Each structure stands twice: as structure tokens, then as C-alpha cells.
Amino acid sequence: MLFLYNLGIRFYHFLIIIYQHFNPKAHLWLQGRKNLFEKISKEVDPNSPSIWFHFASLGEFEQGRPVVECAKESYPAHKIIITFFSPSGYELRKNYKKADHIFYLPLDTNKNAERFVQLINPSLAIFTKYEFWYYFYNELNQRNIPLIVISAIFRESQPFFKWYGGLNRKLLSFVNHFFVQDENSKKLLSGINIHSVTVSGDTRFDRVAENAGNPKTFDEVQSFCADAKVFVAGSTWPEDEKIIAALFGQYPSWKFIIAPHEIKEEKINSLIGMAGSSVRYSRLKNTTETNPQVLIIDNIGMLSALYQYADIAYIGGGFGVGIHNTLEAAAFGVPVIFGPNYQRFREARALIERRAGFTIKNAADLNAIMMKLQEPSERGRAGEMAKLYVETEKGATGKIMEYINILIH
The missing domain is CATH 3.40.50.11720 (3-Deoxy-D-manno-octulosonic-acid transferase, N-terminal domain)
Incomplete structure (x- = not known):
């Protein structure tokens, strides 16, 4: 062997x-x-x-x-x-x-x-x-x-x-x-x-809770969001983006922030083509677009903090090899939506069990969940359950450090 x-x-x-x-x-x-x-x-x-x-x-x-x-x-x-x-x-x-x-x-x-x-x-x-x-x-x-x-x-x-x-x-x-x-x-x-x-x-719970407790803020993003409800889609792939794009016209009062998994120029241009009234983050300060609906993140490193602006989060990858990190959004008390390939991820299954996470198979499923989460009480309950899940799962780092203390001392 x-x-x-x-x-x-x-x-x-x-x-x-x-x-x-x-x-x-x-x-x-x-x-x-x-x-x-x-x-x-x-x-x-x-x-x-x-x-x-x-x-x-x-x-x-x-x-x-x-x-x-x-x-x-x-x-x-x-x-x-x-x-x-x-x-x-x-x-x-x-x-x-x-x-x-x-x-x-x-x-x-x-x-x-x-x-x-x-x-x-x-x-x-x-x-x-x-x-x-x-x-x-x-x-x-x-x-x-x-x-x-x-x-x-x-x-x-x-x-x-x-x-x-x-x-x-x-x-x-x-x-x-x-x-x-x-x-x-x-x-x-x-x-x-x-x-x-x-x-x-899982030490990720400690990490995302720490991030949510003291996130980096972005004045330009806050101005973009203003008083609108915000849908943040993180680590998206083309299969995710195609079904998300259908929401832009259906929910004209919402703002959308899309942070694709890949930020190649052709990828960003493709998103701009789908979005209509949109602006990329690198041009947000100097945009001539009047009140754009869609903000496209064209860099890496912002996503974990962007969920602080979300009312609903979508986590990409579920139509491919598997979903990306749901916990970063959950830590901010945000309900999360993702595609069908989530079974290998313990936290995704737990969020679904708590009705804080929702899985979809197509655009119709996504729209149905969006309609459900338009109700503030439903959205608030799901967000509270998401945050509570993260809070109750914290503590792995402390247990590991206790063992390390024995080894080093």
C-alpha cells in the first residue's frame, strides 16, 4: 500500500x-x-x-x-x-x-x-x-x-x-x-x-462568533444598502447566479450583494450582464449609476464581514461539489439558503433542523422561500435560531487549549 x-x-x-x-x-x-x-x-x-x-x-x-x-x-x-x-x-x-x-x-x-x-x-x-x-x-x-x-x-x-x-x-x-x-x-x-x-x-464556531462580534465595516456598502432589505449571496457559482438573477426583478425594493467564488474579469462581466442596475465594488465610490440594485464584489476577503448587512443570505456551491461556509452568515443572526448538495455538512443539516436554513433545487424553490421570509416575524425567528445555534456550539478552542497547556507545560 x-x-x-x-x-x-x-x-x-x-x-x-x-x-x-x-x-x-x-x-x-x-x-x-x-x-x-x-x-x-x-x-x-x-x-x-x-x-x-x-x-x-x-x-x-x-x-x-x-x-x-x-x-x-x-x-x-x-x-x-x-x-x-x-x-x-x-x-x-x-x-x-x-x-x-x-x-x-x-x-x-x-x-x-x-x-x-x-x-x-x-x-x-x-x-x-x-x-x-x-x-x-x-x-x-x-x-x-x-x-x-x-x-x-x-x-x-x-x-x-x-x-x-x-x-x-x-x-x-x-x-x-x-x-x-x-x-x-x-x-x-x-x-x-x-x-x-x-x-x-468545530473551531469554526469560535471563529465566526468572534468575527460577528467585531466585524470590519464598509461605509460604501452601508450607503449602498441604505434602508433597504438586503440579500447577500456569498461564494456563488454560475448555477447559483442564474437562479438568483431571477429575484432582481421580482423584488425591486431589495438590494443584492453578490460575492462570487471566482473574481476573474469575465466572471464579473457576466454578473453585470445578468444584473441590470448594478455596480462593482471597486467602482462603488465613483459610480454614476443612480441607486443601483446589485453590488458585485470584485475582490477576495470581504465576504465574512458583508453578512452583517444581510437580512437573508444565500451560500453558493450547493449545485456543485458542496456548499461553502454557512456559519459566517448564521453568526450574524441571518437565515441562510443553499443548494441541494449539503448533506456532507453537519452545520447545514443542523440549520435546516432548526428552520434557520433552507435548501432549494431550482429558482421556484428560491422564490418560495424568499416569499416566506418576506414576513418579518418569520425572518426574525429563523435568524434568531441561526445565531443561537452558533452560540451554543462555541467552545472548541478552549478544550483544545486545555490539552495544549498540558503538552507544553
Whole structure:
């Protein structure tokens, strides 16, 4: 099985080399890893105590961010080292002030893992959710460096729980402790004789609650919204946008803010073509459009704060591989709507159960929910339930920090 794992890693690397000529992210993935070990050896003192956090991408970073910031505050003598697998995480957070060092994660090979861990020599390693790399885990284990996985969630369909998953199970055995999101994950791990498990919940709840408590404000957006009711659609894809566009004419007194998942110029122009009376955010200050109905966000980084202006939120991705982050909107006490592909997301199912979230299959479903939420009492009740759900699920960061305190002290 290890042979197949190695083959898969090398094949992935080969594909990245091919795709770099067509895909900007693949190019960044390769460029970011050039001369990486030389950079690390110049920047990091392996004799200085440090905590290594690894994240797949931006979403996992935001998920683990409360733990990063608590660790930074609790252990000022320790350097904070962050690695990313994906360019979409590294490029957006490479200047994050709470970290002392930020790098790409090298490809998971035996030699890379040995050299990387030797160069940074962390006191503790913390991985988030789904990031399982055999050689990095093995190297940490060989060096007796504690490894914990936070906000993990497991499903019966994963290889860890299949007859052919011997290597996957061995990988999990290298972890000192798992902090999982739910009881089912603990039960699954117990079934393969892994018992160093705490049901802590999801650190995203701590992150979104913190964001909602002190959000960044945007005067231009506030002026755009004025006294109108506001529909904010975040991380949208073309399938989402087609059905949202039907609402513009049906609800002329509402304002709409659309933050697409991709902000390529052709994507923004396509949205402008759908919207009619619209303006992109970068031109909002100087627009000649009189009272535009639709604001199109043409940058990355604003979305989590934009939900403060929403009366209703729509979360994109549900007509593709899966919905994006519903909790950022829920934390502001906003009812959320999303497409049909939500079953893998525990928080989406919970919001539906509480009648704070609503799923749709087409434009007619979206219009029906919009009509229902025109009633202030219905909209208010759904929003209150959304906020209450986030509030009751907070606390994962504190449980994780209690364990870290034992390890470091």
C-alpha cells in the first residue's frame, strides 16, 4: 500500500507540472516550493521552541485560526510556523501577522518530511480537519513530537474504515490526540482502536462568533444598502447566479450583494450582464449609476464581514461539489439558503433542523422561500435560531487549549 501511496504522490506531482502551463494555481503551487528548504533554513532557528500549524487552504486556516491566535497569546516564547498545501491559502495569508513563519508544505515524501521536520523542529504539530500525510505524520512520530488533529470529522465511507485501509489506519496511529466535531467521529475511531479522542466541536464556531462580534465595516456598502432589505449571496457559482438573477426583478425594493467564488474579469462581466442596475465594488465610490440594485464584489476577503448587512443570505456551491461556509452568515443572526448538495455538512443539516436554513433545487424553490421570509416575524425567528445555534456550539478552542497547556507545560 505504501508503494501505491508513493506512486500516487509522484503522479500528482507530474500532473501539477503538466497543468502549470494552463492553470495559474498549479503554477503558483510549483513556484512556491522552489528553493523552499533553503528559505526555511535561513529563516527558522530549529533550536527556538515553535508550534507548527498546517492547513490545506484558506477555509481550514479560518477554521483553525482561533487556536493559532490563542497559542500565540499563551506562548509568546514559541514561534508560530504555518504551512499551506494550496496556493489559495498561502497567497492570501502569507502576510498574516500572528505567524512568525509561513511556508508551503513540501510534497509528502520520506526525504522531504525528514528534512522539513528537522529544519523547523517543532515542539508541537497541529493539523486541521482532513489533512493526513503519511510521511509527515511518521516523521513527527519518529521524533516523538506531539501531533494533534483539530476539528476533525470522519465518515464511514472513508478508507480508514475499509478492509483495504491498513495504511490509512497506521497513519492515524501516529496522532497523539484527535479533537473531533461529533460523537459519530469518535465512535468510528473507537471501532479501529483509536481512543485518544475528544469531542470538542468545530473551531469554526469560535471563529465566526468572534468575527460577528467585531466585524470590519464598509461605509460604501452601508450607503449602498441604505434602508433597504438586503440579500447577500456569498461564494456563488454560475448555477447559483442564474437562479438568483431571477429575484432582481421580482423584488425591486431589495438590494443584492453578490460575492462570487471566482473574481476573474469575465466572471464579473457576466454578473453585470445578468444584473441590470448594478455596480462593482471597486467602482462603488465613483459610480454614476443612480441607486443601483446589485453590488458585485470584485475582490477576495470581504465576504465574512458583508453578512452583517444581510437580512437573508444565500451560500453558493450547493449545485456543485458542496456548499461553502454557512456559519459566517448564521453568526450574524441571518437565515441562510443553499443548494441541494449539503448533506456532507453537519452545520447545514443542523440549520435546516432548526428552520434557520433552507435548501432549494431550482429558482421556484428560491422564490418560495424568499416569499416566506418576506414576513418579518418569520425572518426574525429563523435568524434568531441561526445565531443561537452558533452560540451554543462555541467552545472548541478552549478544550483544545486545555490539552495544549498540558503538552507544553
